Amino acid sequence: MTDHTRSMTPIIEARNLHKRFGTFTAVDDLSFRVEKGEFFGVLGPNGAGKTTAIRMIYGFSPLTSGSMRVFGLNIEQGWREIRSRLGVCQQENTLDPDLTVEQNLLLFAGYFSLPKVIAGQRSRELLEYFALEHKKQAKVEHLSGGMARRLMLARALINDPELVILDEPTTGLDPQSRHQVWDKLKELRSRGLTMLLTTHYMEEAAWLCDRLIIVDHGKILVEGTPRALIREHAGDSVVEVETPSEALREFTRSRNLQHDDLGNRLIIYNTLGPDLEHQLRGAFCDQTCTFRQGSLEDVFLRLTGRGLRE
């Protein structure tokens, strides 16, 4: 490593990643690093290139150009060792429908060449941890969406990985299941596991991630902690005004306030503190103003735009 300022090798070091499918560029010069013990987020709308980037981390997709090192090993030569030390929870359900819940874990352990005794022990622990013990003889097609997702997580942990990659782990889950997954992920994080998560749920990223990047069209738009990103791009607070008056628009322009004008709704991002809030309250808000805290969702929408994807 040429970088002397860090004593530890990063868990993931991606440099100038490119991925092209024919003439289409899905990942466009992505560089990031994930340190040991970090919960790292990759946020982006559908089609941003999250899954494509992730597949390059575990050596499923060859890089068009750039370099990828995981655990300090180059993915091209070290893919087998890298994969044996990480766990992947893919976006789609890739559980084996021909097998029972327990067999899914045991046979997967076999792919990692785990000894039988250890595989049995790990799978018992994981079934208990993810509250799936009572389902261990069930076929996976009989699992609910939440249970299937938990089994995917359990399977990603079967080899006691040092890094877990989670591709939209809560997409499509009901709120109860989602919160359950979040709790488990938080707990795993507190045990020092390094995790990389992709999501388009801002709440999820804000709640789980230490640091994140927002990606669109295969490029990184921003990088930082959720808190810093909110402060920088959404301000301390946000004021939403329904059917804004021309006077308010004029005021917004003249004071050079950060804002989004959606026609029948004006969103003002307050980076100037409580004074501005008082001013707005006094002069422009009869009944149609909403004052709230800035959120990661504001950051996301401001950076990736409000246009529909797909």
Add this chain to the structure above:
Amino acid sequence: MSRAGRYSPRLLRVWRRNLVVYRRIWKVNFLVPLLEPLFYLLAFGIGFSRLVGDVMYAGQELTYVAFIAPALLATAIMFNAFYETTFASFVRMYYQKTFDAMLSTPLSLEEVITAEILWGATKSVLAAGLMLLVIALFGLVRLPEGLWVLPLAFLGGMAFGAVGMYFTGITPTIDMFNLPIFLFVTPLFLFSGTFFPVAGLPVWAQIVAWASPLYHLVELSRWAVMGRMESSALVSLGYLLLFSGVFFGLAVRAMRRRLIK
């Protein structure tokens, strides 16, 4: 990633996964190879052989049933491996995403594909073993030489498993398998010296039969089961080995193209 580094004994774990699934419904899996020869032998023995009478093969008069019994073994070997690496592998690859999951573990694509073909060959051996049992009960198998059918089933299974996997690599949707079935498997089934001896055919038809991998498997099967064949065992073995090797290479290449994006 060097090519040699993509193969390791770990591939047996994938083979084992298929065995575990097979064992779950082993009774059903056993039923077909046990009943199929019964049906054929009954139909041909009782019905058809009255029409045909005896058959001249490799300079000997044979009952029609004795003539087709080894061919039934060979076609079962072909169908079992081919079905496994086409329809069954396609379902695992495309619908169940089983390969995607495996490729997030220390398994390589080459190992997954090799294990699938090996599994196809294993199913051929299992089916051939069960059928051999039934055919032996009819007194149509010389023993113990007839047991050579088992390693032959493995070789034949590798050949047809590899060609099936190649089709899986290039076939866009599962119903498109009708094409290789209709244009490849069915003609082989009918024109490989299975139901009538090749020797009596016009020369061009003999040449066509000679190019058929099933013809060589049928020949070797006749040699194992009754100690007679009309061609050379070494040539047939060599042909099947070559065929397996070529299509194994093509299968891996096609699957790599299809799956690694």
